[in-house]
Amino acid sequence: MATAVLCGVYRAYLPGYARTVVELLSRTLVRPMTRLCWSLWLLVRRMLCHLPCLLGAVIGGLTTGAAFVGAACAFSDGSCSVSANVSGFMVYYAVGAVPGVPLLAPDAYLAFGLLFLAGAIGWSSARYLHARSPGGAAARGAALMLPAALVVTLMMPATALAQNTVYAPGRMLTEALDRYRALAAGPDLRPPPSRRIVRSGDVFAAADTLRRYLIMLGDVTDTLVSGVGAEADTIYDDDLVQGVIAFQVRHGLEPDGIIGPATMAAMRVPLSQRVHQLEVALERWRQLPDTVPERVVVVNVPAFRLYAFERDAGTGRPVLRMNVIVGRAQGRHATPLFSGVMRELVFQPYWDVPPSIARAELLPAIRRDPGYLAREHLEIVRGGDHDAAIYRPTAANLSRVAAGDLRLRQRPGPWNSLGAVKFVFPNRYNVYLHGTPAQGLFARARRDFSHGCIRIENPAALAEWVLDGQEGWGGSAIAAAMTTGMKSRHVPLARPVPVYVLYATAVVGDDGLVRFYPDIYGHDGARSEQ
Numbered sequence: 001m002a003t004a005v006l007c008g009v010y011r012a013y014l015p016g017y018a019r020t021v022v023e024l025l026s027r028t029l030v031r032p033m034t035r036l037c038w039s040l041w042l043l044v045r046r047m048l049c050h051l052p053c054l055l056g057a058v059i060g061g062l063t064t065g066a067a068f069v070g071a072a073c074a075f076s077d078g079s080c081s082v083s084a085n086v087s088g089f090m091v092y093y094a095v096g097a098v099p100g101v102p103l104l105a106p107d108a109y110l111a112f113g114l115l116f117l118a119g120a121i122g123w124s125s126a127r128y129l130h131a132r133s134p135g136g137a138a139a140r141g142a143a144l145m146l147p148a149a150l151v152v153t154l155m156m157p158a159t160a161l162a163q164n165t166v167y168a169p170g171r172m173l174t175e176a177l178d179r180y181r182a183l184a185a186g187p188d189l190r191p192p193p194s195r196r197i198v199r200s201g202d203v204f205a206a207a208d209t210l211r212r213y214l215i216m217l218g219d220v221t222d223t224l225v226s227g228v229g230a231e232a233d234t235i236y237d238d239d240l241v242q243g244v245i246a247f248q249v250r251h252g253l254e255p256d257g258i259i260g261p262a263t264m265a266a267m268r269v270p271l272s273q274r275v276h277q278l279e280v281a282l283e284r285w286r287q288l289p290d291t292v293p294e295r296v297v298v299v300n301v302p303a304f305r306l307y308a309f310e311r312d313a314g315t316g317r318p319v320l321r322m323n324v325i326v327g328r329a330q331g332r333h334a335t336p337l338f339s340g341v342m343r344e345l346v347f348q349p350y351w352d353v354p355p356s357i358a359r360a361e362l363l364p365a366i367r368r369d370p371g372y373l374a375r376e377h378l379e380i381v382r383g384g385d386h387d388a389a390i391y392r393p394t395a396a397n398l399s400r401v402a403a404g405d406l407r408l409r410q411r412p413g414p415w416n417s418l419g420a421v422k423f424v425f426p427n428r429y430n431v432y433l434h435g436t437p438a439q440g441l442f443a444r445a446r447r448d449f450s451h452g453c454i455r456i457e458n459p460a461a462l463a464e465w466v467l468d469g470q471e472g473w474g475g476s477a478i479a480a481a482m483t484t485g486m487k488s489r490h491v492p493l494a495r496p497v498p499v500y501v502l503y504a505t506a507v508v509g510d511d512g513l514v515r516f517y518p519d520i521y522g523h524d525g526a527r528s529e530q
Contacts, residue, residue, distance in 0.1 A: 166292050168317070169307075170285030172508035177278040180514070184271035189216055191267035198259040200241045207240060208233040210259075213267070214243040218513045219250070250509075252303070252517040254445045266516075274506070277516060280524050281504035288339075293498045297342065297462075299433075299454055301326050301335050302505045302517040304447040306433075306456055308465050317510060320465050325436070325447045325455040329520045333451045335501065337523075340425035342433075342497040345463060347481040347489040348412035349422040349434070353378075357451060358401055358408045366398060377411045386488070412486050420482035421459045423466070425499045433499075435459035448520055454501070470494045 183189060191213055192206035204210070211233075214220040220243035241257040248255045251266040298307045298318075308320035327335035353362060366372045373379070373393050380397050381388040382405075391397045391406055400406040410416050419435020429452070436455040441447060449455075456462060460482060467473040473491070481489060503523050507515045519525060 166290055167285050167288060169298075169504075169508065170282060170288075172512075173278055173282045173285065173504075173506065176506070176508050176512075176514045177275065177282060180271060180275050180278055183216065184275050189213065189271060191264070194259060194264055197261075198236050200236060200238065200257060202236045203234055204236040205234055207236055210236075210240060211243070214240070214247060217247065219243045219246040250513060250515045252445055252515070269516075274514075274516060277506040277519075277524060278514070281506040284502055284504055288500060288502070295495065295497050297433075297497055297499045299324060299326075299499070299501045300507060301337070301501065301503050302520050303507055303515065304517075305507075306454075306462070308462065310465075320461060322461065323442045323447065323457040324433075325441055325449050327450050327452040328448050334521050335450070335452050335454060336429045336431060337501050337503050338427055338429065338431075339498065339500045340427045342423055342425040342466065342499050343493055344424040345466065345491045345493065346422040346424060347491065348420060348485060349416065349418045349488055350412060351410040351417045353408040353410065354430070354451070355404055355407070362408060363398060363402055366393065377413060377415050378408050379411065380406050381409050382406050412488055419455075419459055421463050423456075423459075423462065425497075431501070433459075433462070446518070446520075466493065466497055467491070 190209070192204075192210040194204075194206060198204050211220060215222050220239065236259070244259060244263065245255045245257045247267070248257075248263060251263075253262055253266060292309075295308070295310050298309065299305075300307070304324055304326060306320075306322050306324045307318035310319045327333040362372075362378070366378075370393070380391040380393055380401060382391070383389050388409070391400075397406060401408055414420075414437060417436065419437060421435055423433035425432065431453050433454050433456050438455075439457070441449055441455075442457045460478060463478050463482070464475055467478065470493070481491075503521070505517045505519050505524055507517070509515055
């Protein structure tokens, strides 16, 4: 920081031609000590003569120094994301933009570069900042925000400076990222060559290569290497099968222990791509609010998993987790990524059929089969749940449904597509969590089957957690509401729960191993192009 102060003084008072030379040296970073010597000499020479301007130099130097402190911390352990973004953003914009602002341009560029390399600023942010480089109109306007940057940086709580993300899953990703970067930079780790399907007990010449590959990734313990004879090195034995199953589980594949095309494709993904997945996943956790809610539900779309965190969401493990089904990757049914606040549960809900589903799927089936409506417990209505007017299924009324004047809905019951309970967190996408009578789909490894909403495997457990402590809603009351009666019941939450729907194709499990999931919507690829 002292260096930054001196550099600010030198830029304010050094003659133009000398400043150009020194800035050139500083920009190349070949002789950084030259800059320090000039600054020190000028500080001694000018301090007593120009005290009125010294305050401006000190402020500029402190701001630059704060950026360096944030960058150094971030570079060492991936921390300081909040202060680094604030100070780095402000310095990069303001430096050199306004005549008389005593900041050294190379310092700002270096700070910005360190922040980017450390991961405190993402690539999309880098492009955004670079497009508005110093000297432009945007930079001149942003220079006025320097005092705010200084105040925010200096008043930043120590806890914010100590973490790259306040969420435990994000911090676990930071540790995993270091490990995979080391693997990618180390000796070449190659998967076993195979052009055929390999099953348990098969002769497999690359068995030893497979064993060492799985050991490096943590799917097989290195104790299994000792005592392995030459014969075992050519057999796809039970230990390797279990290691491959562990690998398949970690990569969202069917855990059958068979080395088939999908498993080999996952093994052949370069470690550099796995590093990229970890980086993108970490950046998405960093984009969540800096204050961890007391209770929060997180849905990770490509992992097809839901997690509920309580009280120690920033330090502990989820208190509840379950499989989910998300929107289909094919067509225009992808589950959107957003955050909301769960404010209400609806037991025995009606399913109000979205107009797009009614027109594309249900109306053709109803017109082909007049008994379809009754068999699927559907009705044509207008109005709310309890005061809706029901219309006869005539051709004219079906046309009104197609036009949007009337709508289709499914009555509550065990046949209802939303199951016995719906979790409502209002959003512009009309997406919510709900149960489903089609429980068999949860056993599949890949679970993108819905039209966009999120089906949950164990709605009763989530309802108990959401309503925990709410008077009159113990386990028996929830079970009764889900199993008896055919009338919808709306229950406002005494404690609303934030819900984050995010997209992370890399997740660290309780065992410390990384789970990688297919980029079903192509969001990671789009991130790379940005």
